[in-house]
Amino acid sequence: MDEITEKDIEYLRKLLPGIIGKIKETAYSAGRIILEIYEGDFVVEYKNDNSPLTMADKKANEYIVEVLEKEFPDMAILAEESADNSERLLNDWCWIVDPLDGTKEFVKRNGEFTVNIALSCKGKSVLGVVYVPVWDEMYWGYRGGGAFYRYGCREFYEGCGPHYEDMELTGEKIHVSDRVDNLIMLHSRSHKTSIIDDLVERNSDKIKSIKCAGSSLKGCLIAKGEGDIYYRYGPTMEWDTAAMQCIVEEAGGMLRQMDDSEMTYNRRDSLNSKGFYILNSIENRLKLQ
Ligand SMILES: Nc1ncnc2c1ncn2[C@@H]1O[C@H](COP(=O)(O)O)[C@@H](OP(=O)(O)O)[C@H]1O
Numbered sequence: 001m002d003e004i005t006e007k008d009i010e011y012l013r014k015l016l017p018g019i020i021g022k023i024k025e026t027a028y029s030a031g032r033i034i035l036e037i038y039e040g041d042f043v044v045e046y047k048n049d050n051s052p053l054t055m056a057d058k059k060a061n062e063y064i065v066e067v068l069e070k071e072f073p074d075m076a077i078l079a080e081e082s083a084d085n086s087e088r089l090l091n092d093w094c095w096i097v098d099p100l101d102g103t104k105e106f107v108k109r110n111g112e113f114t115v116n117i118a119l120s121c122k123g124k125s126v127l128g129v130v131y132v133p134v135w136d137e138m139y140w141g142y143r144g145g146g147a148f149y150r151y152g153c154r155e156f157y158e159g160c161g162p163h164y165e166d167m168e169l170t171g172e173k174i175h176v177s178d179r180v181d182n183l184i185m186l187h188s189r190s191h192k193t194s195i196i197d198d199l200v201e202r203n204s205d206k207i208k209s210i211k212c213a214g215s216s217l218k219g220c221l222i223a224k225g226e227g228d229i230y231y232r233y234g235p236t237m238e239w240d241t242a243a244m245q246c247i248v249e250e251a252g253g254m255l256r257q258m259d260d261s262e263m264t265y266n267r268r269d270s271l272n273s274k275g276f277y278i279l280n281s282i283e284n285r286l287k288l289q
Protein backbone atom coordinates (compact mmCIF):
# COMPACT_ATOMS: atom_id res chain seq x y z
CA MET A 1 0.00 0.00 0.00
CA ASP A 2 1.23 3.55 -0.81
CA GLU A 3 2.53 5.93 1.84
CA ILE A 4 0.31 8.76 3.15
CA THR A 5 1.08 11.88 1.11
CA GLU A 6 0.82 15.59 2.00
CA LYS A 7 -2.40 15.65 -0.04
CA ASP A 8 -3.84 12.82 2.09
CA ILE A 9 -2.89 14.70 5.27
CA GLU A 10 -4.69 17.78 3.99
CA TYR A 11 -7.76 15.63 3.18
CA LEU A 12 -7.61 13.96 6.61
CA ARG A 13 -7.48 17.36 8.30
CA LYS A 14 -10.80 18.24 6.67
CA LEU A 15 -12.46 14.82 6.95
CA LEU A 16 -11.70 13.61 10.47
CA PRO A 17 -13.13 16.44 12.63
CA GLY A 18 -16.42 16.01 10.77
CA ILE A 19 -16.80 12.27 11.31
CA ILE A 20 -15.45 11.72 14.82
CA GLY A 21 -18.79 12.73 16.39
CA LYS A 22 -20.69 10.06 14.44
CA ILE A 23 -18.18 7.40 15.45
CA LYS A 24 -18.32 8.33 19.14
CA GLU A 25 -22.12 8.15 19.04
CA THR A 26 -21.95 4.78 17.27
CA ALA A 27 -19.51 3.36 19.84
CA TYR A 28 -21.74 4.63 22.64
CA SER A 29 -24.89 3.08 21.13
CA ALA A 30 -23.08 -0.23 20.56
CA GLY A 31 -22.10 -0.07 24.25
CA ARG A 32 -25.76 0.30 25.24
CA ILE A 33 -26.64 -2.79 23.17
CA ILE A 34 -23.85 -4.68 24.95
CA LEU A 35 -24.97 -3.53 28.41
CA GLU A 36 -28.53 -4.76 27.88
CA ILE A 37 -27.16 -8.24 27.29
CA TYR A 38 -24.53 -7.94 30.06
CA GLU A 39 -27.20 -7.18 32.61
CA GLY A 40 -29.25 -10.28 31.79
CA ASP A 41 -28.44 -13.96 31.28
CA PHE A 42 -26.39 -14.76 28.20
CA VAL A 43 -25.08 -17.87 26.52
CA VAL A 44 -21.33 -18.20 25.79
CA GLU A 45 -20.28 -20.01 22.60
CA TYR A 46 -16.67 -20.82 21.71
CA LYS A 47 -15.03 -20.02 18.36
CA ASN A 48 -12.53 -22.30 16.59
CA ASP A 49 -9.61 -20.66 18.43
CA ASN A 50 -11.44 -21.37 21.70
CA SER A 51 -12.17 -17.69 22.33
CA PRO A 52 -15.63 -16.87 23.71
CA LEU A 53 -18.46 -15.33 21.68
CA THR A 54 -21.77 -13.95 22.95
CA MET A 55 -24.88 -12.34 21.56
CA ALA A 56 -23.38 -9.00 22.68
CA ASP A 57 -20.42 -9.40 20.28
CA LYS A 58 -22.79 -10.28 17.43
CA LYS A 59 -25.43 -7.60 18.01
CA ALA A 60 -22.90 -4.79 18.58
CA ASN A 61 -21.00 -5.89 15.45
CA GLU A 62 -24.19 -5.90 13.38
CA TYR A 63 -25.16 -2.42 14.62
CA ILE A 64 -21.74 -0.81 14.02
CA VAL A 65 -21.36 -2.32 10.55
CA GLU A 66 -24.85 -1.17 9.56
CA VAL A 67 -24.08 2.43 10.59
CA LEU A 68 -20.68 2.48 8.87
CA GLU A 69 -22.05 0.99 5.64
CA LYS A 70 -24.81 3.59 5.55
CA GLU A 71 -22.69 6.62 6.49
CA PHE A 72 -19.47 5.74 4.63
CA PRO A 73 -20.45 3.61 1.62
CA ASP A 74 -17.08 4.16 -0.10
CA MET A 75 -14.97 2.85 2.75
CA ALA A 76 -14.22 -0.81 3.41
CA ILE A 77 -14.88 -2.55 6.74
CA LEU A 78 -12.94 -5.19 8.65
CA ALA A 79 -15.01 -6.25 11.67
CA GLU A 80 -14.24 -9.10 14.06
CA GLU A 81 -17.63 -10.81 13.79
CA SER A 82 -18.29 -10.21 10.07
CA ALA A 83 -17.13 -12.42 7.20
CA ASP A 84 -13.97 -10.92 5.76
CA ASN A 85 -14.05 -9.53 2.24
CA SER A 86 -10.69 -9.31 0.47
CA GLU A 87 -11.92 -6.37 -1.62
CA ARG A 88 -11.01 -4.21 1.37
CA LEU A 89 -7.35 -4.68 0.38
CA LEU A 90 -8.00 -2.54 -2.72
CA ASN A 91 -9.43 0.34 -0.69
CA ASP A 92 -7.14 2.96 0.93
CA TRP A 93 -9.80 3.48 3.60
CA CYS A 94 -10.87 0.74 5.95
CA TRP A 95 -12.83 0.76 9.21
CA ILE A 96 -11.42 -1.68 11.73
CA VAL A 97 -13.97 -2.77 14.31
CA ASP A 98 -13.89 -4.82 17.47
CA PRO A 99 -17.48 -4.63 18.72
CA LEU A 100 -16.50 -6.17 22.04
CA ASP A 101 -12.82 -6.30 22.93
CA GLY A 102 -12.26 -8.36 26.04
CA THR A 103 -15.05 -10.90 25.70
CA LYS A 104 -13.41 -12.95 28.47
CA GLU A 105 -13.78 -9.96 30.79
CA PHE A 106 -17.41 -9.56 29.66
CA VAL A 107 -18.07 -13.19 30.55
CA LYS A 108 -16.36 -12.71 33.94
CA ARG A 109 -18.46 -9.56 34.42
CA ASN A 110 -15.58 -7.39 35.62
CA GLY A 111 -16.36 -4.41 33.34
CA GLU A 112 -12.97 -4.39 31.58
CA PHE A 113 -14.19 -4.63 28.01
CA THR A 114 -14.45 -2.02 25.30
CA VAL A 115 -16.00 -1.15 21.93
CA ASN A 116 -13.19 -0.28 19.48
CA ILE A 117 -13.72 1.55 16.19
CA ALA A 118 -10.77 2.73 14.12
CA LEU A 119 -10.26 4.13 10.64
CA SER A 120 -7.17 3.24 8.66
CA CYS A 121 -5.90 5.27 5.71
CA LYS A 122 -3.26 3.57 3.55
CA GLY A 123 -2.50 1.17 6.37
CA LYS A 124 -2.15 3.78 9.15
CA SER A 125 -4.56 4.16 12.02
CA VAL A 126 -5.83 7.75 11.69
CA LEU A 127 -8.86 7.73 13.98
CA GLY A 128 -9.71 5.71 17.05
CA VAL A 129 -12.63 5.54 19.48
CA VAL A 130 -12.68 3.26 22.50
CA TYR A 131 -15.81 3.14 24.68
CA VAL A 132 -16.00 1.37 28.06
CA PRO A 133 -19.73 0.65 28.51
CA VAL A 134 -19.79 -0.38 32.18
CA TRP A 135 -17.78 2.65 33.31
CA ASP A 136 -19.38 4.96 30.74
CA GLU A 137 -15.95 6.24 29.71
CA MET A 138 -14.83 7.19 26.21
CA TYR A 139 -11.39 7.73 24.73
CA TRP A 140 -10.87 9.08 21.24
CA GLY A 141 -8.28 10.60 18.98
CA TYR A 142 -7.68 11.40 15.35
CA ARG A 143 -4.62 12.26 13.31
CA GLY A 144 -3.55 15.82 14.07
CA GLY A 145 -6.48 16.41 16.45
CA GLY A 146 -5.14 15.16 19.79
CA ALA A 147 -6.47 12.52 22.21
CA PHE A 148 -9.40 12.95 24.60
CA TYR A 149 -11.19 11.30 27.50
CA ARG A 150 -14.70 11.70 28.84
CA TYR A 151 -16.35 10.14 31.87
CA GLY A 152 -20.13 10.35 31.66
CA CYS A 153 -21.32 9.97 28.06
CA ARG A 154 -24.78 8.72 28.93
CA GLU A 155 -25.88 12.09 30.30
CA PHE A 156 -24.89 13.62 26.96
CA TYR A 157 -26.43 11.13 24.59
CA GLU A 158 -29.54 10.30 26.58
CA GLY A 159 -30.09 13.82 27.89
CA CYS A 160 -29.65 15.96 24.83
CA GLY A 161 -32.18 14.56 22.41
CA PRO A 162 -32.15 14.71 18.63
CA HIS A 163 -32.22 18.51 18.19
CA TYR A 164 -28.76 18.64 19.71
CA GLU A 165 -27.39 16.36 17.03
CA ASP A 166 -24.88 18.94 15.84
CA MET A 167 -23.34 19.34 19.27
CA GLU A 168 -20.45 17.06 20.10
CA LEU A 169 -19.54 15.10 23.17
CA THR A 170 -16.60 17.00 24.64
CA GLY A 171 -13.75 15.64 26.73
CA GLU A 172 -10.49 16.54 28.41
CA LYS A 173 -7.30 16.42 26.39
CA ILE A 174 -5.06 13.59 27.59
CA HIS A 175 -1.33 13.03 27.43
CA VAL A 176 1.04 10.20 28.25
CA SER A 177 3.13 10.48 31.43
CA ASP A 178 6.69 11.76 31.37
CA ARG A 179 7.97 9.03 33.69
CA VAL A 180 11.33 7.54 32.76
CA ASP A 181 11.77 5.39 35.86
CA ASN A 182 9.49 3.73 38.41
CA LEU A 183 7.39 2.70 35.44
CA ILE A 184 3.91 1.24 35.66
CA MET A 185 3.61 -1.71 33.30
CA LEU A 186 0.24 -2.80 31.94
CA HIS A 187 -0.60 -6.46 31.54
CA SER A 188 -3.48 -8.50 30.11
CA ARG A 189 -5.84 -9.72 32.82
CA SER A 190 -6.63 -13.02 31.13
CA HIS A 191 -3.69 -13.80 28.82
CA LYS A 192 -0.49 -14.33 30.78
CA THR A 193 2.82 -15.60 29.38
CA SER A 194 6.12 -16.54 31.01
CA ILE A 195 7.96 -14.31 28.46
CA ILE A 196 6.49 -11.30 30.27
CA ASP A 197 7.71 -12.60 33.64
CA ASP A 198 11.26 -12.87 32.19
CA LEU A 199 10.99 -9.40 30.67
CA VAL A 200 9.95 -7.89 33.99
CA GLU A 201 12.81 -9.62 35.80
CA ARG A 202 15.36 -8.39 33.24
CA ASN A 203 14.08 -4.80 33.58
CA SER A 204 13.30 -4.75 37.28
CA ASP A 205 15.41 -1.61 37.78
CA LYS A 206 12.94 0.39 35.63
CA ILE A 207 9.58 -1.19 36.48
CA LYS A 208 7.90 -0.21 39.73
CA SER A 209 4.60 -2.03 39.44
CA ILE A 210 2.32 -4.06 37.20
CA LYS A 211 -1.32 -3.17 36.62
CA CYS A 212 -3.71 -5.64 34.99
CA ALA A 213 -6.44 -4.48 32.64
CA GLY A 214 -8.51 -6.15 29.94
CA SER A 215 -8.77 -5.21 26.27
CA SER A 216 -7.73 -1.85 24.78
CA LEU A 217 -7.96 -0.26 28.20
CA LYS A 218 -4.23 -0.88 28.56
CA GLY A 219 -3.39 1.48 25.71
CA CYS A 220 -5.97 4.01 26.89
CA LEU A 221 -4.54 4.04 30.42
CA ILE A 222 -1.11 4.77 28.96
CA ALA A 223 -2.61 7.57 26.84
CA LYS A 224 -4.09 9.04 30.04
CA GLY A 225 -0.79 8.78 31.92
CA GLU A 226 -2.05 6.13 34.35
CA GLY A 227 0.41 3.57 33.05
CA ASP A 228 3.62 3.77 31.03
CA ILE A 229 4.45 0.60 29.12
CA TYR A 230 2.71 -2.49 27.73
CA TYR A 231 4.42 -5.44 26.02
CA ARG A 232 2.27 -8.03 24.28
CA TYR A 233 3.76 -11.24 22.89
CA GLY A 234 0.59 -13.33 22.71
CA PRO A 235 -1.68 -13.19 19.67
CA THR A 236 -3.90 -10.19 19.04
CA MET A 237 -5.71 -9.03 15.93
CA GLU A 238 -5.78 -5.74 14.00
CA TRP A 239 -9.06 -4.76 15.69
CA ASP A 240 -7.47 -5.13 19.13
CA THR A 241 -4.81 -2.48 18.47
CA ALA A 242 -6.01 -0.08 15.72
CA ALA A 243 -8.19 2.26 17.80
CA MET A 244 -5.89 2.42 20.82
CA GLN A 245 -2.86 3.01 18.58
CA CYS A 246 -4.26 6.28 17.23
CA ILE A 247 -5.28 7.38 20.75
CA VAL A 248 -1.83 6.55 22.21
CA GLU A 249 0.00 8.31 19.37
CA GLU A 250 -2.16 11.41 19.58
CA ALA A 251 -1.47 11.44 23.34
CA GLY A 252 2.27 11.56 22.61
CA GLY A 253 3.11 7.85 23.00
CA MET A 254 3.99 5.13 20.51
CA LEU A 255 3.02 1.62 19.42
CA ARG A 256 5.48 -0.57 17.51
CA GLN A 257 5.71 -4.22 16.55
CA MET A 258 8.09 -6.22 18.69
CA ASP A 259 10.79 -5.95 15.97
CA ASP A 260 10.49 -2.12 16.22
CA SER A 261 8.75 -1.82 12.84
CA GLU A 262 5.54 0.18 12.40
CA MET A 263 2.23 -1.62 12.81
CA THR A 264 0.15 -1.41 9.64
CA TYR A 265 -3.56 -2.06 9.15
CA ASN A 266 -5.94 -3.43 6.54
CA ARG A 267 -3.54 -6.31 5.87
CA ARG A 268 -4.39 -9.61 4.23
CA ASP A 269 -3.68 -11.47 7.46
CA SER A 270 -5.31 -9.70 10.41
CA LEU A 271 -3.22 -11.46 13.05
CA ASN A 272 -0.64 -9.18 14.72
CA SER A 273 1.85 -12.00 14.52
CA LYS A 274 4.98 -10.17 15.71
CA GLY A 275 3.57 -8.91 18.98
CA PHE A 276 3.83 -5.22 19.88
CA TYR A 277 4.70 -2.75 22.59
CA ILE A 278 3.28 0.59 23.68
CA LEU A 279 5.47 3.20 25.39
CA ASN A 280 4.88 6.63 26.84
CA SER A 281 8.39 7.45 25.59
CA ILE A 282 10.98 5.75 23.40
CA GLU A 283 13.45 6.09 26.29
CA ASN A 284 11.51 3.41 28.13
CA ARG A 285 12.04 0.62 25.63
CA LEU A 286 12.83 -2.50 27.63
CA LYS A 287 15.80 -4.81 27.21
CA LEU A 288 14.44 -7.91 25.46
CA GLN A 289 17.57 -10.09 25.80
N1 LIG B 1 -5.30 -17.18 20.92
C1 LIG B 1 -5.66 -15.98 20.45
N2 LIG B 1 -5.76 -15.75 19.12
C2 LIG B 1 -6.13 -14.53 18.64
N3 LIG B 1 -6.40 -13.48 19.45
C3 LIG B 1 -6.32 -13.65 20.77
C4 LIG B 1 -5.94 -14.90 21.35
N4 LIG B 1 -5.93 -14.76 22.68
C5 LIG B 1 -6.29 -13.45 22.92
N5 LIG B 1 -6.52 -12.80 21.79
C6 LIG B 1 -6.94 -11.42 21.62
O1 LIG B 1 -6.76 -10.68 22.83
C7 LIG B 1 -7.91 -9.90 23.07
C8 LIG B 1 -8.09 -9.68 24.54
O2 LIG B 1 -7.02 -8.94 24.98
P1 LIG B 1 -6.61 -8.89 26.52
O3 LIG B 1 -6.12 -10.24 26.91
O4 LIG B 1 -5.51 -7.88 26.49
O5 LIG B 1 -7.82 -8.43 27.27
C9 LIG B 1 -9.04 -10.68 22.47
O6 LIG B 1 -10.00 -9.77 22.04
P2 LIG B 1 -11.57 -10.21 21.91
O7 LIG B 1 -12.09 -10.30 23.31
O8 LIG B 1 -12.19 -9.10 21.14
O9 LIG B 1 -11.60 -11.53 21.17
C10 LIG B 1 -8.41 -11.41 21.29
O10 LIG B 1 -8.57 -10.70 20.07
Ligand SMILES: [Mg+2]
Pocket residue numbers: 057080098099100101102103
Ligand atom coordinates in the same frame (compact mmCIF):
# COMPACT_ATOMS: atom_id res chain seq x y z
MG1 LIG C 1 -14.10 -8.93 20.04
